[in-house]
Amino acid sequence: MQRSTKISSSTIRLNQPDSNQAEVSLFGPGVGECIVLHIGEGKWFIIDSCRCPKTKQPIALSYLNSMGVNVAESVVGILLTHWHKDHIDGAFDLFTSCKNASLYFSHALNSREMFHMCALHKKDVFANTDKEIREFKSIIDSIFNSGEKGRLIPVSANHVFFDYRDSAQSTVNTKMVALTPSPVSTTEAIAQLADQISQAGPSNPKLRKNVIGKENINAVAIWFGFGNWSALLGSDLEMSTDDDKSWKSIFKSQIYQKLSLSKSSLYKVAHHGSSNGHHNDIYTRLLSNNPTSIATAYTPSNLPKRSDIDRIKSHCSELTVTRDINSNTKLKLDPMVERELKAIAKSRTVLNEKIGHIQIRITDQGTVTSEASESCVYY
Amino acid sequence: MNYKTISTQADIVLVGSFNPAIFHPEWFIRNKIIAEWNYTKDDLLFVPDITQVSLPSEQYLKVLLNQFSIKAMMPSDFLGLRDIVSSTFSLLKETPVHQIGLNYTSVLKLSDEDWKKFGKKLAPIEVWTNSAEYFSELDDKKKEQAGLCKLVINLPRNDELNGFIRSTLSVNSFENREITFSINNHIEIEKKDVPQMLDILESHWEESLAFSKLYMDKILNA
Amino acid sequence: MPEQAISLSFEQVIHGHSSLIEGQPWGLLNSEKQTEKSAFPYAHNPQTKFFDLSLTETGTSHAHTPNKRFKNQSTIPVELKDYTEDLKQIWDGTVISFNEDTIKIRLEDKITLENPETIVDLSIDEVSSQDRPLIKEGAMLFWYIGYREGNKHPRERFSKICFRRRLGWTDKEIEDANTIAKEYENFFINNSSQPA
Numbered sequence: 001m002q003r004s005t006k007i008s009s010s011t012i013r014l015n016q017p018d019s020n021q022a023e024v025s026l027f028g029p030g031v032g033e034c035i036v037l038h039i040g041e042g043k044w045f046i047i048d049s050c051r052c053p054k055t056k057q058p059i060a061l062s063y064l065n066s067m068g069v070n071v072a073e074s075v076v077g078i079l080l081t082h083w084h085k086d087h088i089d090g091a092f093d094l095f096t097s098c099k100n101a102s103l104y105f106s107h108a109l110n111s112r113e114m115f116h117m118c119a120l121h122k123k124d125v126f127a128n129t130d131k132e133i134r135e136f137k138s139i140i141d142s143i144f145n146s147g148e149k150g151r152l153i154p155v156s157a158n159h160v161f162f163d164y165r166d167s168a169q170s171t172v173n174t175k176m177v178a179l180t181p182s183p184v185s186t187t188e189a190i191a192q193l194a195d196q197i198s199q200a201g202p203s204n205p206k207l208r209k210n211v212i213g214k215e216n217i218n219a220v221a222i223w224f225g226f227g228n229w230s231a232l233l234g235s236d237l238e239m240s241t242d243d244d245k246s247w248k249s250i251f252k253s254q255i256y257q258k259l260s261l262s263k264s265s266l267y268k269v270a271h272h273g274s275s276n277g278h279h280n281d282i283y284t285r286l287l288s289n290n291p292t293s294i295a296t297a298y299t300p301s302n303l304p305k306r307s308d309i310d311r312i313k314s315h316c317s318e319l320t321v322t323r324d325i326n327s328n329t330k331l332k333l334d335p336m337v338e339r340e341l342k343a344i345a346k347s348r349t350v351l352n353e354k355i356g357h358i359q360i361r362i363t364d365q366g367t368v369t370s371e372a373s374e375s376c377v378y379y
Numbered sequence: 380m381n382y383k384t385i386s387t388q389a390d391i392v393l394v395g396s397f398n399p400a401i402f403h404p405e406w407f408i409r410n411k412i413i414a415e416w417n418y419t420k421d422d423l424l425f426v427p428d429i430t431q432v433s434l435p436s437e438q439y440l441k442v443l444l445n446q447f448s449i450k451a452m453m454p455s456d457f458l459g460l461r462d463i464v465s466s467t468f469s470l471l472k473e474t475p476v477h478q479i480g481l482n483y484t485s486v487l488k489l490s491d492e493d494w495k496k497f498g499k500k501l502a503p504i505e506v507w508t509n510s511a512e513y514f515s516e517l518d519d520k521k522k523e524q525a526g527l528c529k530l531v532i533n534l535p536r537n538d539e540l541n542g543f544i545r546s547t548l549s550v551n552s553f554e555n556r557e558i559t560f561s562i563n564n565h566i567e568i569e570k571k572d573v574p575q576m577l578d579i580l581e582s583h584w585e586e587s588l589a590f591s592k593l594y595m596d597k598i599l600n601a
Numbered sequence: 602m603p604e605q606a607i608s609l610s611f612e613q614v615i616h617g618h619s620s621l622i623e624g625q626p627w628g629l630l631n632s633e634k635q636t637e638k639s640a641f642p643y644a645h646n647p648q649t650k651f652f653d654l655s656l657t658e659t660g661t662s663h664a665h666t667p668n669k670r671f672k673n674q675s676t677i678p679v680e681l682k683d684y685t686e687d688l689k690q691i692w693d694g695t696v697i698s699f700n701e702d703t704i705k706i707r708l709e710d711k712i713t714l715e716n717p718e719t720i721v722d723l724s725i726d727e728v729s730s731q732d733r734p735l736i737k738e739g740a741m742l743f744w745y746i747g748y749r750e751g752n753k754h755p756r757e758r759f760s761k762i763c764f765r766r767r768l769g770w771t772d773k774e775i776e777d778a779n780t781i782a783k784e785y786e787n788f789f790i791n792n793s794s795q796p797a
Contacts (some may be wrong), residue, residue, distance in 0.1 A: 202768065
């Protein structure tokens with residue numbers, strides 16, 4: 001079993017990174033994930049969205065505003081890797097605040113089936129049956145009404161969707177490559193949407209549940225390069241038995257060789273460290289020796305489990321997780337209610353009382369420094 | 380103030396144009412709005428132009444040609460009332476609905492000490508007794524009978540909707556020191572249609588209940 | 602009181618419309634002012650007022666009420682329980698998963714809003730047999746915990762889980778959504794430059 005160290009006090013740097021520095025900041029409140037990237041020259045890129053438990057604001061906005069970043073000008077892109085609520089909460093607020101940003105999203109969702117799903121789920125303040133899809137629906141409604149079609153850019157496998165070559169001031173090139181979803185995954189995701197729509201009808205009550213299928217097969221995993229350094233950001237991508245889907249499609253496509261992508265020394269572990277998101281070839285073919293790993297917890301499923309941590313550590317030099325899976329905050333409840341809950345509930349887990357933040361900065365020379373906030377755990 | 384809550388109820392009242400014949404228990408069961416239950420003829424008054432149903436869990440429905448009203452007697456059913464009305468009228472989308480009342484009522488028992496004090500605080504009795512010249516000549520026992528019986532206060536709304544919030548406080552039983560305190564949260568439905576009514580109901584029901592509870596509490600402890 | 606107002610009041614009493622003037626400020630009884638647009642448009646007794654169970658219902662004290670009360674033959678019996686509820690906790694829940702004996706629910710606190718969400722595992726026995734067919738991933742419920750107490754009813758704790766019944770989409774709603782989806786498809790995918 002791996003030894004762990006709970007971070008006792010935050011060492012997060014509160015100043016903006018230098019113009020020749022990249023930053024990868026990973027946020028995780030227990031349910032939710034957001035990555036804020038500094039790509040040099042005061043430009044920022046946001047991947048996914050979750051809300052701060054206390055302020056309810058998108059954490060990316062809270063973080064950037066706290067450093068004095070003008071989000072309307074300085075955020076150049078937002079990528080939504082897939083449409084599970086824990087990765088998209090607050091995305092519409094991000095989109096409207098970051099007026100200069102293009103919005104990148106999985107190609108599977110640029111389909112009539114997804115638009116039909118959005119149109120079905122009208123805003124439901126009464127039962128929140130539309131909560132899963134509300135963010136995406138709000139974004140496409142906003143673009144449809146404003147006519148700004150150019151802001152929306154679907155991405156799929158082998159797509160160099162972001163290539164930021166700055167001007168004379170710096171020699172650091174920044175590039176982002178979508179490794180997934182593969183064409184087969186995209187087709188399957190669209191078929192799943194069509195299937196869900198076909199099940200809608202008077203005899204099937206409206207429910208609060210994910211609109212997208214269980215495999216996270218249309219999630220966008222990306223390679224992020226900053227000069228000679230790179231990171232592999234695995235989103236929630238899970239394994240599949242099919243070579244043309246998911247992680248296996250990356251190995252099959254040989255995109256790393258085709259695009260001369262360097263093996264990464266930082267890995268944002270896929271799917272909260274679960275065994276479903278793991279494949280040994282990720283470490284042998286896509287990552288350098290003894291990479292640094294960072295991960296968000298997913299409290300409803302107690303991820304990452306101890307076995308997951310042991311497995312990840314066997315491949316990495318270090319692993320930091322945004323939350324201690326064993327922590328369990330006491331709720332403020334009436335004493336009688338607390339007694340009843342204890343008597344009735346077989347088990348209880350509190351979600352999202354604090355947000356963990358892992359902040360990694362990389363100079364153009366490749367020097368890496370890493371800081372973390374209080375609720376994070378270092379293995 | 381020292382008081383005890385004897386009962387609480389919440390009700391939703393719609394004014395418009397309805398067909399009472401629709402609202403038979405079988406209609407609710409068949410459309411899966413309410414779980415199947417074994418109702419008897421005693422639970423149902425189903426005559427031309429009037430339907431009254433005793434629903435499960437001490438909820439009651441009454442439908443007239445111009446009024447649909449449903450009430451719940453237990454706080455744990457208040458949120459569910461909204462679900463029943465919302466589901467009902469999402470199937471009857473063409474119904475003309477002109478007004479909605481989101482209502483909350485409590486029956487309270489006051490202590491002997493607070494009975495007189497509370498009435499005098501809300502309506503100073505001297506204005507009334509001093510204006511009756513004969514009052515000073517009455518014996519003490521008769522003078523005791525002077526006091527507040529019923530009070531109605533109108534408040535404007537603090538949102539963009541037309542309507543009002545009207546509180547009524549009335550004596551339920553002098554002997555038992557009981558009062559009924561009701562709050563009628565009345566809203567005009569400008570478009571006179573179900574979608575607007577559902578919009579108002581869905582976004583205002585919980586807020587209305589919370590406001591009524593808090594407002595009542597503040598008045599009682601003023 | 603103006604003379605006209607007296608006669609109006611009397612007539613209305615005779616014709617059983619005394620409630621029409623209830624709550625009206627005196628000024629509005631003046632005939633001149635009646636032709637102006639009323640500054641108090643809701644002077645009449647609103648029909649959205651309290652639910653009126655019997656056609657001649659009046660409020661009664663529960664202390665003297667038998668279990669079943671018949672006002673007259675043209676009403677249904679009202680079974681008045683001799684207790685009221687003091688709610689201490691309300692959760693808005695969503696079913697995450699379930700098996701034959703356990704149900705996993707994500708709870709959002711509706712009383713103490715700053716409490717974070719919680720996930721609990723409960724025995725399926727906590728769900729009434731009527732509600733069990735509603736147990737599905739994504740099903741919604743309210744969970745209440747509190748006390749019940751009444752004049753003849755001793756104070757007791759209660760826990761009540763109520764599943765919410767939300768209807769599915771109608772065929773028209775599905776078709777209307779498909780029409781909107783086609784417009785979006787034309788705009789986002791088929792390179793139409795303007796929304797339809």
